[in-house]
Each structure stands twice: as structure tokens, then as C-alpha cells.
Amino acid sequence: MARQPYRFPQARIPERGSGVFRLTVRNAMAHRDSEMKEECLREDLKFYFMSPCEKYRARRQIPWKLGLQILKIVMVTTQLVRFGLSNQLVVAFKEDNTVAFKHLFLKGYSGTDEDDYSCSVYTQEDAYESIFFAINQYHQLKDITLGTLGYGENEDNRIGLKVCKQHYKKGTMFPSNETLNIDNDVELDCVQLDLQDLSKKPPDWKNSSFFRLEFYRLLQVEISFHLKGIDLQTIHSRELPDCYVFQNTIIFDNKAHSGKIKIYFDSDAKIEECKDLNIFGSTQKNAQYVLVFDAFVIVICLASLILCTRSIVLALRLRKRFLNFFLEKYKRPVCDTDQWEFINGWYVLVIISDLMTIIGSILKMEIKAKNLTNYDLCSIFLGTSTLLVWVGVIRYLGYFQAYNVLILTMQASLPKVLRFCACAGMIYLGYTFCGWIVLGPYHDKKFQQNGFPETDLQEFLKECSSKEEYQKESSAFLSCICCRRRKRSDDHLIPIS
Numbered sequence: 001m002a003r004q005p006y007r008f009p010q011a012r013i014p015e016r017g018s019g020v021f022r023l024t025v026r027n028a029m030a031h032r033d034s035e036m037k038e039e040c041l042r043e044d045l046k047f048y049f050m051s052p053c054e055k056y057r058a059r060r061q062i063p064w065k066l067g068l069q070i071l072k073i074v075m076v077t078t079q080l081v082r083f084g085l086s087n088q089l090v091v092a093f094k095e096d097n098t099v100a101f102k103h104l105f106l107k108g109y110s111g112t113d114e115d116d117y118s119c120s121v122y123t124q125e126d127a128y129e130s131i132f133f134a135i136n137q138y139h140q141l142k143d144i145t146l147g148t149l150g151y152g153e154n155e156d157n158r159i160g161l162k163v164c165k166q167h168y169k170k171g172t173m174f175p176s177n178e179t180l181n182i183d184n185d186v187e188l189d190c191v192q193l194d195l196q197d198l199s200k201k202p203p204d205w206k207n208s209s210f211f212r213l214e215f216y217r218l219l220q221v222e223i224s225f226h227l228k229g230i231d232l233q234t235i236h237s238r239e240l241p242d243c244y245v246f247q248n249t250i251i252f253d254n255k256a257h258s259g260k261i262k263i264y265f266d267s268d269a270k271i272e273e274c275k276d277l278n279i280f281g282s283t284q285k286n287a288q289y290v291l292v293f294d295a296f297v298i299v300i301c302l303a304s305l306i307l308c309t310r311s312i313v314l315a316l317r318l319r320k321r322f323l324n325f326f327l328e329k330y331k332r333p334v335c336d337t338d339q340w341e342f343i344n345g346w347y348v349l350v351i352i353s354d355l356m357t358i359i360g361s362i363l364k365m366e367i368k369a370k371n372l373t374n375y376d377l378c379s380i381f382l383g384t385s386t387l388l389v390w391v392g393v394i395r396y397l398g399y400f401q402a403y404n405v406l407i408l409t410m411q412a413s414l415p416k417v418l419r420f421c422a423c424a425g426m427i428y429l430g431y432t433f434c435g436w437i438v439l440g441p442y443h444d445k446k447f448q449q450n451g452f453p454e455t456d457l458q459e460f461l462k463e464c465s466s467k468e469e470y471q472k473e474s475s476a477f478l479s480c481i482c483c484r485r486r487k488r489s490d491d492h493l494i495p496i497s
Helices: 019-048 052-059 064-105 124-139 283-330 336-340 345-368 375-397 401-442 446-450 456-485
Strands: 119-121 149-151 160-174 179-194 218-231 242-253 261-272
Touching: 019 052, 019 283, 064 124, 064 218, 064 242, 064 261, 064 283, 064 345, 064 375, 119 124, 124 160, 124 218, 124 242, 283 345, 345 375, 375 401
Parallel strands: none
Antiparallel strands: 119 261, 149 218, 160 179, 160 218, 218 242, 242 261
8 A cells, every 4th residue: 555645734824804814914014114114224324324426426416515615615715814814904003003112112222122121221310211201202292103193091081191110118228238128018109191291391290209219129110101093004905994092001120120120111902993984985885895795604604504403403313213223123222332423523513613603704794894893802713613614624535535544544543642742741841841940041032033142163264254255256356357458369378277
């Protein structure tokens, strides 16, 4: 009897409409939806981490942010250059006036500061003459100055200058007997000299007891006064002029009592709003064009700020989807490193630069409209924002392989370089303090300004070089004479040495 083959039982197909059939269909649909969500999430993640060029190839999506960043670089840099040129005129005007004031009010000023002070005196007569010279120059300012200067009011709302002297309260000194008796309490005496007092003839203020100085007790004499000026050179740049207030201070320092009184001059310039400006021509139109340009820069930065903020918000939503999917499918959270991949630091950098550019542009517009005068604060915002804008370009260079290797190298080496700088900085600071205490008192800063003094050998060689130049000039002169005296009949002769 032949053996019959074994037959497997056929799977029972659930009947349509039964509970088992509906459950099977529901599970299949849920699995299919899960696969579709996973595939959709994977596609969104791939697209998010693409470069702008890859995004354009994948979906033909125009890289608006890239084009806007390039336009913003051009606009912000142009704005910075224009403001830098204007700020350069402001700084130059301040420095030129400081130099002019030193020549006007410091007697015997050579044009170069001796050290950290402007000049010095060594006799009592020179000290009195220097003090009276500054006061007389202030009185005759309108007749001698070349600039657009006028008198300004001081803290007491008075036009004039203020002279103060600091000295020890009392004391006697006999150096020959090595005797000293002094009260180290410091007294301060001040006198206000108005223009009316300075105009009196004869000048009674010179003979007052205030100007009878006891130099062995004297610490310092301070002369302070205010001047006003108008910067007209900005008109050549088709900009509105600025009005300045110069707070000048002349200090005769005798604290060392070494027989040398150091004279310091300090000028603090402040820009104030001009009360009445009537300028005709194209200056007003140029100011309006500049304001329109600054407004356009603000609009561009606002658009960039909105796009970058939108990208960060979308990235956070995508990260949330990925975290939920990963936790649902693999039953474990995503590591912190992967979570930080969704936070694009370049977008944060662009947002910070946009905010600083907007603030700086608003300040610049107020300065151009002469409602504000804080050039330094505006320079900080515009300069820092421009730096961040140009640093942001590195992100787009990273899409090229050659530049990407360099950027990755910089990112990997930056922590180690910072640690090296920290260690080297400690060594440098220690060496600085050691050199300052050991060599500082015996080192003059003049060598860095005027060069080191020549040694005997250098002076001797210098004399030799001057003699050689003289001999060359003499030989050239003699050869010229010889050439002129040479006859044609001697052409057949050949000199032999």
C-alpha cells in the first residue's frame, strides 16, 4: 500500500465582515501609515541637511536666504564704509584741534610730546610765564586762532577760565640742614577769571595773592576752560556739520618736587546738537538719500531676520517629530549630540548680526539727522555686525570640499588653540610683570619714538659714509671736467692701468 504525502492544513481566510478581518486590515493600514510617516520624516530630514545648491537640484527651490545674505553683505559693507569715512572726519577734527590747542596755550610747545606729558619747565620764572601765557592766550583767542572757535560756558554757566591750585596746608623746608616740617593735608584753592577780569588794564589778577606760589608746598596748578567749535569739513562730504564743546584742562604737575614741573594738556571733545543750521545747496538732498539707503538696509535685515527665525522654528518642529518617532519606534531617547544637530549656529549668528545692524542703522540715521551724537556706540554696533556678517559667509564656503576640510580643521583645533593661548598668556603676564618691575624704571619710551641712540662705532661709520659721498661727488665733478677738456686728437690713445 502506497504511502500518502502529508498535506498541510490550509490557513483559514477570515471572512469579509468578520472581526478578525477588520483587525487585520486595520493593522495593515496602520503599518502602511507608519512606513509612510517614516519615509516622509526621512525625506524631510534629508532635505533639511542639504546645502542650498542641493535643495535647488532636488526641488527647484530658490535659495532666498543665500541671495539675501549676499545682498546684505554688499549693503552692510557699503553702509559701514560710508559711516567709517564720516567717523574718520570726526576723529581727525578732534585730534587736529587738540594739537592746535597745545600750540595755542602751551608756551614753548615743540609739536611733539616729551613723554606722557606735553612739555616741562625747570625754573620758577618759566612756571609763572607758562601759567600767564595760557591765560592771556585764552583772552586773545578770537584774535589769534585759525579755527572756528568761540568761548563756552563752564559748569557754573559762566564764560571764563577756572584756575585751581593744590598745596600742602603748611610747612617749612631747609634742605641744607636736612630739616622738614610739613602738614600733608592738601588744600584746594580756586579762582574764576571772567573775560571782564581779563580785560582790565593793568591786569590786577596777576598781582593777587593767589598767584604767589610757594613751590615747596605746591602740588599742582590746574587751568580749565570750555571752547566751542563747528566742524565745517563735513560740508565738503555733503553732510551736515557738527557742533563741538571742548573741555580743556592744563595741569602743572609738581607732585614729585624734583625740580621739573610736567605740563599735561587734556581735551575732551563732546558733540552737541547745533541749535540753528541754515545750509543751502545739495547737502540736504544728500542727507535724505543716505537716510533712504539706511532704511533699505533695515528692511533687508528684517527680511533676513524673519527668514532665519522661521528656519529655526521649522527646525525645532522637525526635531520634535524626530524625537517622538524615535521614542515610539525604538523605545529610547535620542542622544544630545543628535538633538543639537537641528540647532544651526549659523542662523543664530545671522540673527544676532541682523539685530545689531538694525540697531546700528537706527543710531546712524539719528546721527545723520543730528538728533544723536554718539558715534562710538554706533561704530560698535555697525562694526560688530559687519564682522558677524562676513563670518557667516564661511558657512557657504563649507559646501565646497576644499574649504570644508579647512573649516573642519579649524573647528577641531580651536579648543586646543584656546588652551594653548591660556597657558602662554600666563607665562607672558608673568614675564611682563617681572620685566616691568626689574627693567621698567630704567627704560625710556623715547627710544621707541625717536629710535635708539647711536653708538660710537655707528657714529664713526656714519662719518666715513659722509666722506665717501663727498669723494663720490668730487670724483664725479672732476670726471665731468676731464671729459670736457679732452681733445679729439687723443681719441686714438688707450689708457692702460
